[in-house]
Amino acid sequence: MASFLKLASGNRRFRQSHLSLYSALLMYYEKASRQNPFRVSRRELMKHSAIRSYATYHKCMGELIANGLIEYEPSYHPNLSSRVTLLDNNGEP
Numbered sequence: 001m002a003s004f005l006k007l008a009s010g011n012r013r014f015r016q017s018h019l020s021l022y023s024a025l026l027m028y029y030e031k032a033s034r035q036n037p038f039r040v041s042r043r044e045l046m047k048h049s050a051i052r053s054y055a056t057y058h059k060c061m062g063e064l065i066a067n068g069l070i071e072y073e074p075s076y077h078p079n080l081s082s083r084v085t086l087l088d089n090n091g092e093p
Contacts, residue, residue, distance in 0.1 A: 020049035
């Protein structure tokens with residue numbers, strides 16, 4: 001969370017939706033007993049981050065990836081969640 005807050009404070013493009021999405025990711029990371037990577041669905045993340053637009057979700061997710069905060073491997077299987085890895089300041093899991 002510290003690396004996210006440091007990056008977000010210096011980046012005007014990061015909005016409340018980024019913070020909400022990252023907070024939802026942290027919640028599911030905790031639910032997964034802090035195992036990295038962990039699995040979570042887009043539906044769950046959108047629900048807990050209160051993001052209602054798919055475009056906003058994908059924009060925020062893309063910017064979290066581009067800034068080296070997460071790695072994201074989407075699942076196109078209807079019953080298998082996507083795989084997310086939280087990264088530290090050095091881009092390491």
